[in-house]
Structure formats: C-alpha cells, structure tokens
Amino acid sequence: MTAFVLVPGAGGAAFYWHLVVRELERRGHEGIAVDLPSGDPDARLADYVDAVVAGADGRTGVVLVGSSLGGFSAPLACRPLQAVGLVLVNAMIPTPGETGGQWWENTGFEAAISGAAERDGRDLAADPDQRETMFHDVPPEVAQAVFERPFEQEDGIFADAWPGTWPDVPTRVVATRDDRFFPVEFQRRIARERLGTDPEEMAGGHLVALSRPVELVDLLIG
Structure with missing residues (x-):
C-alpha cells in the first residue's frame, strides 16, 4: 500500500481530489487530500507547506502529488514528510528564488494560453470566469x-520566493494533452527547462482529477 498526499491547486480544496481518493482506496492504497489556507489573506507559502505536512497527519514515506x-508547496513538503516520490500534475514548476507572481x-x-486558444478557435475573452477553459x-x-462550493484564493502565496533546491526524490511530471490553461506544449518546455525531463502525457484537461480520475490513478500507481 502506498500513501499519496494530494495537494490541490488554486482554491486549495481537498474536494478537488475526492474521486481520486475513492479510486486509490478501491485499489488498496491511501489517498490523503489536504485543504490549504487559500482563503486566508495572511497565509504565505510556508503556511501552505505547513498545511500539507499537517494534513499528512503523522504519515511519512509518502508520495506527494501536486496539482497546478x-x-x-508540494516539493517543499517532501523533506518533512520523508517523501519517497513526487508527482506534479499540470503543475507550476518553480525555480529557486522565483515567486509565484x-x-x-x-x-x-x-x-502559451493565448496561442493555444487561437489555434483551437477559442475566444478567451468570452470565458472570463475560465469555466470553459x-x-x-x-x-x-x-x-x-x-x-x-466557495472558491477563495488570496495572493499571499504568490509573494514569497521559492526557497532552497529541488528535493532529492524521484520526480515525475504529468501533463494532459487537452489542458487549455497550461497547454501541453507549454508544459513540455517548462519541464525540460526546469527539471530536465519530459512529462508523462495522458488525455484530459487541466482538472484531470475531476475529469479522468481512474486514468490518473492508473498513472499514479503504474
């Protein structure tokens, strides 16, 4: 059995992972989805990392999975959780010293997002709340x-420089071919430039844990 600590993206809601948790448990693994302090205007990057560690509830030797x-925050939780692996799913990949902003x-x-929309014949201006995206x-x-469910994302996490170096754990990058927010060619370039690796690709859009949870779990445990 593997314990997967599942870190959501903007909005910080553990609910994002509920279908993945169900599928992991069906297959005999453990999925621990964490809530992040996204609605707290005073919360900074370190507070997000603390929330991930607290959400693991004493578990160590986990696989951390970070979305968007x-x-x-997920890479910075690797050391305190003694992680055995890190998976980045349609994720922002930072470099040391860079802020989220x-x-x-x-x-x-x-x-990247504008070019992909133009190529596909989509009008980003017609989707101001990004629901179609x-x-x-x-x-x-x-x-x-x-x-x-309420959606809140305060800006504190975007203000802090990403500290340290990349964690010394096996790291996988997953990119979905139908992502309209982080187009797959954009993700390929960032993964190669920043981690020197090619992403593993699968079907699905940006919120793949909601649209293709079974296929995502196939990849996570594969």
Missing part, C-alpha cells in the same frame, strides 16, 4: 458540485 499551484511572466504563460471535459454533475 500545488507545484509550489513572477512565474507567469518568467514562463511565458500568457503567450478549466471545466470543458469535467462531467456536468461533478462540475456543478464544485461550483456549489
């Missing part, structure tokens, strides 16, 4: 369950 913004310009995010492949009933 979780790419900033700087990441967008440093990586060329705006050109984020939820286009999420089943309607699952998306509705998410929409019924």
Whole structure:
C-alpha cells in the first residue's frame, strides 16, 4: 500500500481530489487530500507547506502529488514528510528564488494560453470566469458540485520566493494533452527547462482529477 498526499491547486480544496481518493482506496492504497489556507489573506507559502505536512497527519514515506499551484508547496513538503516520490500534475514548476507572481511572466504563460486558444478557435475573452477553459471535459454533475462550493484564493502565496533546491526524490511530471490553461506544449518546455525531463502525457484537461480520475490513478500507481 502506498500513501499519496494530494495537494490541490488554486482554491486549495481537498474536494478537488475526492474521486481520486475513492479510486486509490478501491485499489488498496491511501489517498490523503489536504485543504490549504487559500482563503486566508495572511497565509504565505510556508503556511501552505505547513498545511500539507499537517494534513499528512503523522504519515511519512509518502508520495506527494501536486496539482497546478500545488507545484509550489508540494516539493517543499517532501523533506518533512520523508517523501519517497513526487508527482506534479499540470503543475507550476518553480525555480529557486522565483515567486509565484513572477512565474507567469518568467514562463511565458500568457503567450502559451493565448496561442493555444487561437489555434483551437477559442475566444478567451468570452470565458472570463475560465469555466470553459478549466471545466470543458469535467462531467456536468461533478462540475456543478464544485461550483456549489466557495472558491477563495488570496495572493499571499504568490509573494514569497521559492526557497532552497529541488528535493532529492524521484520526480515525475504529468501533463494532459487537452489542458487549455497550461497547454501541453507549454508544459513540455517548462519541464525540460526546469527539471530536465519530459512529462508523462495522458488525455484530459487541466482538472484531470475531476475529469479522468481512474486514468490518473492508473498513472499514479503504474
């Protein structure tokens, strides 16, 4: 049995992982989804890392899985949790000294998302709340369950420079081919530039834990 500590992205809701937790448990593994202090205007990067460690509830030797913004906090929890692996899923991959606020310009995010939308014939201006960008492949009933929950993301986590060096644990990068927010070609480039690796690719959009939980678990435990 492997214990997977599951770190959500913006909004910080453990609920994002509920289908993955169910599938991991069905297969005899443990999924521990953590809530992050995303609604706290005073919470900084260290507070997010502390929340991940606290959410593990004393477990060590875990595999950490970080989605999207979780790419900033999950790697920093590897040492205190004595992690045996790290998986980044459609994640922001930081470099030492870079803030979350700087990441967008440093990586060329705006050109990537705009270029992918233009290629696909989509109008980003017509999707101001990003529901089509984020939820286009999420089943309607699952998306509705998410929409019924409050979404809060304060900016404190974006202000702190990412400290230290990359954790010395086996690290995998997972990118989904249908991601409209972090297009797959963008993720390939960032993974190669920052970690010297090619991502493992699968079908699905940015919120793949909601749209394809079974396939994601196949990959996590594979």
